[in-house]
Amino acid sequence: MATKNLSEYDLSSVPDGNEMKFGIVVSEWNYEITGALARGAVETLKKHGVQDDNILVKHVPGSFELTLGGQFFAEYTDVSAIILLGCVIQGETRHFDFICQGVAKGATDLNIKYNLPVIFGLLTTDNQQQAIDRSGGRLGNKGDEAAVTAIKMVALQNGFESEIAEE
Ligand code: DLZ
Numbered sequence: 001m002a003t004k005n006l007s008e009y010d011l012s013s014v015p016d017g018n019e020m021k022f023g024i025v026v027s028e029w030n031y032e033i034t035g036a037l038a039r040g041a042v043e044t045l046k047k048h049g050v051q052d053d054n055i056l057v058k059h060v061p062g063s064f065e066l067t068l069g070g071q072f073f074a075e076y077t078d079v080s081a082i083i084l085l086g087c088v089i090q091g092e093t094r095h096f097d098f099i100c101q102g103v104a105k106g107a108t109d110l111n112i113k114y115n116l117p118v119i120f121g122l123l124t125t126d127n128q129q130q131a132i133d134r135s136g137g138r139l140g141n142k143g144d145e146a147a148v149t150a151i152k153m154v155a156l157q158n159g160f161e162s163e164i165a166e167e
Contacts, residue, residue, distance in 0.1 A: 004037040007040075007140025015146055015155035017050035020080045022027040023073035024055065027086035029062040033055055033128075036135040037121060040143030048151055063088050063122060064099050067106025074114040080157075081117035082110070085143060087135070090126045100124045117153035121146035 022045055026038045042055060045055055056077065060069040063086030070082045082106055090096045103122050110118040121142055125131045133139040 005138070005140040007142070007144045008157065009145075009148055014048050014151055017045060017048040017151045017154075020151065020154045022050060022147075023055070023056040023070075023077055023079040023082045024057045025066050025069035025073065025082065025084050026059050027061070027063045027066055030087040030089060030131065031075055033087040033131045033135045034085055037123070037143035037146075038140065039088070040136060040141035041083055041085065041147040042122070042143075044144040044147035048148075050151075061094070062086070062099070063103055066103050066122070067110065070107065070118050071084055071111050072138055074110060074116055074118075079116075080154040081119065083119045083143075083146045083150050085121040085146065087123040087125070087131050088129060090124075097122070117150055117157065119146045119150045119153070125165065145146060150167060 024038060024041055027034050046052070056079065058069055060066060066084040066086050066157055070084055073079050073082045084103065086103065088099050089098055099149055100122065104120065107118050107120045123131050123142055134142050
């Protein structure tokens with residue numbers, strides 16, 4: 001079982017996000033959790049130099065809708081990366097499995113379809129406490145981690161594009 005803050009990272013290893021623009025899609029289901037994920041993501045982006053105006057946040061009804069919310073960002077905006085934030089808590093039926101698999105597949109497909117970093121920030125927990133622990137509680141904030149991942153992926157893509165431009 002995880003016992004340390006999983007969101008701890010080396011601050012100096014994160015590129016400057018000053019020129020980057022991000023879209024964040026937040027699920028309204030379990031909003032006490034997803035709202036905390038979103039706050040963590042926004043604060044982390046700002047901490048690494050992303051301008052307020054370059055952080056666009058949109059809400060969708062549930063985690064199953066995260067994929068389409070992400071597609072809307074890819075189609076209708078010029079964001080550098082998209083962060084999907086949701087929380088699915090295991091219930092008595094198999095609904096959990098279908099939502100988790102749907103979003104994982106959806107996020108993967110968006111990455112490939114748009115050649116754009118689409119970050120999988122979906123908490124998939126057995127219970128509410130595990131979700132609290134991972135949304136600003138004792139095990140960190142998955143929203144922070146998603147933001148750092150997004151910045152790093154944009155920097156990686158920018159690096160490839162610069163190298164090609166120099167050839
Ligand atoms: C229906 C449903 C259920 C049972 N559980 C969750 C959940 O734990 N987390 C979540 O984000 N959304 C849940 N939803 C809603 C679905 O994601 C989706 O919004 C509906 O199935 C409509 O497509």
